[in-house]
Amino acid sequence: MPHYKLTYFNLRGRAEISRYLFAYSGKQYEDHKIEAADWPKIKPTIPFGKLPILEVDGVIIHQSLAIARYLAREAGVAGRTPLEQALVDAIVDTIDDFMTLFPWAEKNQDVRKKAFDDILTNKAPELLKDLDTFLGNKNWLVGESVTWADFYWDVSSTTLLSLKPDLAENYPRLLALRDRVQALPAIAAWIQKRPKTVM
Ligand SMILES: N[C@@H](CCC(=O)N[C@@H](CS)C(=O)NCC(=O)O)C(=O)O
Known part of the structure; x- marks a missing residue:
């Protein structure tokens, strides 16, 4: 199984849909939380400068709904047709x-x-x-x-x-x-x- 690392703030916010999908699929992942105070120095290191991101074996996906759609397909809950x-x-x-x-x-x-x-x-x-x-x-x-x-x-x-x-x-x-x-x-x-x- 790939190594999944989800990075977001300590909020449900735009990461929660992906956390639901991880919970539903039972896949293990790293739920990495960033402190708001640390964000200004981290932001320039993040492609497109926004959270959440999901790293899949080091490949970075940005945009919460693109991340969730990918996880939904993997979990079989993206729609049957x-x-x-x-x-x-x-x-x-x-x-x-x-x-x-x-x-x-x-x-x-x-x-x-x-x-x-x-x-x-x-x-x-x-x-x-x-x-x-x-x-x-x-x-x-x-x-x-x-x-x-x-x-x-x-x-x-x-x-x-x-x-x-x-x-x-x-x-x-x-x-x-x-x-x-x-x-x-x-x-x-x-x-x-x-x-x-x-x-
Ligand atoms: N459409 C993007 C919006 C991303 C977004 O605006 N993220 C906010 C947090 S919810 C953020 O990173 N804010 C900090 C910033 O813009 O510096 C998505 O759904 O991922």
Whole structure:
């Protein structure tokens, strides 16, 4: 098995989807955490200067979703057919477009709070409605079994619900999907064991 080294900050953030995929596949990996204070000196040494990165036997992959898609293919949860894979990618990109709206790095707390409140109050309902329609009465977002789109919904909604606990109260099917993902034994064990961080 290759040596996998995932490098990120001590946060769930953009690395958590890959940690779910490692947990699900049971593959061993090095979960390397960088202290924020050390980042300015490390940044110039990282190709493209952003985290996360995944090293696979020394080959560096950047971009969190490229990393996760690679791990999902390896784990057999990328979608069973090219069509399913396209749908999985589309859902992941839709959720990611939404998560990227938040000014995560904003230092001014007033500006940050205003922007977060606006997105959670005015923009989230549209995403939830569309995701709920897409899910319908299916067990999983795409196909007959779990994919990394379901994982991405769980990872992202965990952060969203920590910001606004009643966010999805009108969407019991989306909440039940979270329960199904979190009931997968490997995911349940990871959630139990992972460091408790705000994001
Ligand atoms: N689209 C990229 C975004 C990467 C990104 O912006 N990473 C942030 C942390 S979530 C980062 O490295 N920030 C530090 C910096 O830009 O110096 C991905 O998904 O990996």
